[in-house]
Amino acid sequence: MKALSPQEARTEFPILQDRVYLNSCSLGALSRRAEAYLAEFLERWHTMGASAWYEHWLGRLALLRRKVEGFLGAGEGSVALAASISAALSSVSESVAGPLAAGRNRVVCSELDFPTLGYQWAVKPGVELVVLPSPDGVGMDPAQFAEAVDERTLFLATSHVFFTTGFIQDLDRLAEIAHGAGALCLIDGYQGAGQVPLDLSSTEVDFYTTGPLKWLCGGPGLAYLYVRPDRIPQLLPRITGWFGARNAFDFDIRTFEPHDDARRFEMGTPALPTVHTALGGQEILDEVGVEAVAARNRELTELLVEEAGARGFGLTTADHAEQRSAIVMIRHHDPPGAVAHLARHGIIVDHRPGHVRVSPHFYNTAHEIHLFMDTLAGFRD
Numbered sequence: 249m250k251a252l253s254p255q256e257a258r259t260e261f262p263i264l265q266d267r268v269y270l271n272s273c274s275l276g277a278l279s280r281r282a283e284a285y286l287a288e289f290l291e292r293w294h295t296m297g298a299s300a301w302y303e304h305w306l307g308r309l310a311l312l313r314r315k316v317e318g319f320l321g322a323g324e325g326s327v328a329l330a331a332s333i334s335a336a337l338s339s340v341s342e343s344v345a346g347p348l349a350a351g352r353n354r355v356v357c358s359e360l361d362f363p364t365l366g367y368q369w370a371v372k373p374g375v376e377l378v379v380l381p382s383p384d385g386v387g388m389d390p391a392q393f394a395e396a397v398d399e400r401t402l403f404l405a406t407s408h409v410f411f412t413t414g415f416i417q418d419l420d421r422l423a424e425i426a427h428g429a430g431a432l433c434l435i436d437g438y439q440g441a442g443q444v445p446l447d448l449s450s451t452e453v454d455f456y457t458t459g460p461l462k463w464l465c466g467g468p469g470l471a472y473l474y475v476r477p478d479r480i481p482q483l484l485p486r487i488t489g490w491f492g493a494r495n496a497f498d499f500d501i502r503t504f505e506p507h508d509d510a511r512r513f514e515m516g517t518p519a520l521p522t523v524h525t526a527l528g529g530q531e532i533l534d535e536v537g538v539e540a541v542a543a544r545n546r547e548l549t550e551l552l553v554e555e556a557g558a559r560g561f562g563l564t565t566a567d568h569a570e571q572r573s574a575i576v577m578i579r580h581h582d583p584p585g586a587v588a589h590l591a592r593h594g595i596i597v598d599h600r601p602g603h604v605r606v607s608p609h610f611y612n613t614a615h616e617i618h619l620f621m622d623t624l625a626g627f628r629d
């Protein structure tokens with residue numbers, strides 16, 4: 249595998265040539281590499297039709313699972329493909345029964361988590377969803393989880409990085425709290441993987457969801473579900489499909505034999521165009537290396553924080569740099585107006601209530617951060 253510097257990788261992303269793109273927490277930029285994988289997929293569809301399934305596309309699915317496992321520091325066979333984070337969470341929430349669930353009907357999450365996480369249990373009769381408040385609207389104190397997670401709790405379900413504020417949570421501490429009470433630890437890592445280095449094999453986390461859409465620069469239509477290998481034999485999803493079956497190609501409707509590995513959490517045909525664009529994005533992330541990505545993102549985030557402070561903007565972000573990630577929330581009196589003003593100047597960011605949201609990635613530069621800050625300050629004045 250060749251090594252790419254963030255600066256070299258930048259040339260892979262056409263949007264960076266004529267836009268200042270600072271919205272990677274919503275959608276990672278599209279690379280020429282991803283486009284080439286997609287073109288290969290389309291060409292095989294043209295020339296081979298369905299025979300491409302056996303000769304190429306099943307192999308592409310396996311390659312993507314292996315690459316994602318490598319990137320997440322997860323063991324072979326511990327990652328399943330899902331249609332979305334919501335679908336992955338649904339199969340997790342429907343996989344725990346028997347002794348693991350006995351007498352436990354509580355799920356503990358936080359108000360800063362993405363709503364789809366809580367919705368999984370809000371719709372289930374008999375489940376008590378506990379939504380913990382954030383003391384400062386930025387992060388959570390692990391002690392809050394430790395107090396709420398008890399012998400009635402089935403899942404401690406929360407985010408690696410809060411989409412609302414970029415606050416990074418401590419996975420080891422969360423797993424320790426969950427397991428200390430006999431509960432399972434489920435982490436929504438959609439905003440984590442790809443900007444925060446991960447070694448899932450060395451954590452005790454039971455489930456981790458993420459996907460190619462955002463920090464992995466692979467586009468919409470797919471998600472990844474990590475399941476801790478020693479948990480897999482204890483779990484059998486009650487929503488399923490033929491991709492979850494080891495005997496799928498027997499086409500025997502009478503017997504369902506689940507895969508021994510995490511594929512038992514899969515359902516139906518994955519979105520093949522995204523499997524291909526995801527391979528392109530993943531390849532670039534692998535070549536740059538997650539440590540280099542994280543280092544670059546830290547630099548850009550700290551520059552944003554400094555520059556925003558120097559210009560008198562308030563921030564809704566963690567006080568300590570080690571808890572901050574590359575999602576920076578700048579308080580503003582007119583976020584939609586500011587975002588539209590920035591767009592007129594070729595700068596793409598987003599807004600959330602009361603805030604302009606900026607999310608740089610490894611392919612951005614300090615110059616772009618200065619340009620963004622100058623243009624935002626120009627609108628306020």
Ligand SMILES: Cc1ncc(COP(=O)(O)O)c(C=O)c1O
Binds near residue numbers: 335364471
């Ligand atoms: C942290 C987080 N979790 C989940 C989701 C939703 O994922 P999906 O649409 O794949 O269900 C998002 C969407 O942006 C998110 O930011």
